[in-house]
Amino acid sequence: xxxxxxxxxxxxxxxxxxxxxxxxxxxxxxxxxxxxxxxxxxxxxxxxxxxxxxxxxxxxxxxxxxxxxxxxxxxxxxxxxxxxxxxxxxxxxxxxxxxxxxxxxxxxxxx
Amino acid sequence: xxxxxxxxxxxxxxxxxxxxxxxxxxxxxxxxxxxxxxxxxxxxxxxxxxxxxxxxxxxxxxxxxxxxxxxxxxxxxxxxxxxxxxxxxxxxxxxxxxxxxxxxxxxxxxx
Numbered sequence: 405x406x407x408x409x410x411x412x413x414x415x416x417x418x419x420x421x422x423x424x425x426x427x428x429x430x431x432x433x434x435x436x437x438x439x440x441x442x443x444x445x446x447x448x449x450x451x452x453x454x455x456x457x458x459x460x461x462x463x464x465x466x467x468x469x470x471x472x473x474x475x476x477x478x479x480x481x482x483x484x485x486x487x488x489x490x491x492x493x494x495x496x497x498x499x500x501x502x503x504x505x506x507x508x509x510x511x512x513x514x515x
Numbered sequence: 516x517x518x519x520x521x522x523x524x525x526x527x528x529x530x531x532x533x534x535x536x537x538x539x540x541x542x543x544x545x546x547x548x549x550x551x552x553x554x555x556x557x558x559x560x561x562x563x564x565x566x567x568x569x570x571x572x573x574x575x576x577x578x579x580x581x582x583x584x585x586x587x588x589x590x591x592x593x594x595x596x597x598x599x600x601x602x603x604x605x606x607x608x609x610x611x612x613x614x615x616x617x618x619x620x621x622x623x624x625x626x
Contacts (some may be wrong), residue, residue: 437615446605447558447617492557502571503548503615505557 406431406497410506418514420482425509427476427493435496436476438467440489441508447492450478483513519608519618527624533594536621538606540587547589548615549581550605558605564589565611601625 407430417423427436435454439447451460453469453476460467464487466479476493490508497504520539528534540547546565550558560573564583578594587608593600601624607615 439617446619447607449614449616452614494558502573503550503560503563505550505559507557 406433406495406502406504408493408495408504408506410491410493410509412509413507414510414512416512416514417483419484422482423480425478425480425491425493425511427478427495427506429474429476429495429504431474431497433471433474433495433497436469437494437503438476438478439492439494441492442489450491480511485513485515487511488513519606519616521604521606521618521621523621524619525622525624527626528596530596530598530625532596533592534596534623536591536593536604536606536623538589538591538608538618540589540608541616544608544610544616545587546609546611547583547587548607548609549589549591550607551575551600552603552605552620554602561591596625598625 409428411426437452438450440450441447451467456471458469464481469476490510492505492508494503494505519541522537548563549561552558561575561579562569562581563571567583580592583589603620603622605617605620607617609615
């Protein structure tokens, strides 16, 4: 069974600081997604990572994938308050196309 | 290009009743998946349909069932509702798994 672990689960940080959210998964997968969720809202797609070494950037967010280490990171550069949200990684289990989410990282950026 | 739409947005049902939730896929998408998200948790994969066939299922009992129609819209049916079924139900569509677009969800409350 595929397991997806995110850490930290909760992060409070000051504006202007950098930080990284980690996503580890337990079995082989060829697709990993990052999503953002605001309170009471649905999921907004941020990145789709399909291959080892993939790196994607959008604004202050950058995601990377290491399939050998089964690790993805979401790096936040010079955080701003608007980035406060819960961030989920989700991994597709190759065996039967299940999509397994991590528990999410609740990010709170202090002005 | 329309996004993923779900109906209804909110629903209150009594324990033991049955419910049907609906999802219209984004134009051009032939894959739809359903998730249950309890408060403060990550989404849990219920099942996925590709071209009207179920092609992946999570750890949910048989009283959770679904359909996908020729126009790729979908229904989630839950029989014999239990209090623990109270959650946000999310539908997502994709073209063969290349990135999922989520609907805004249906918030189900079972009393």
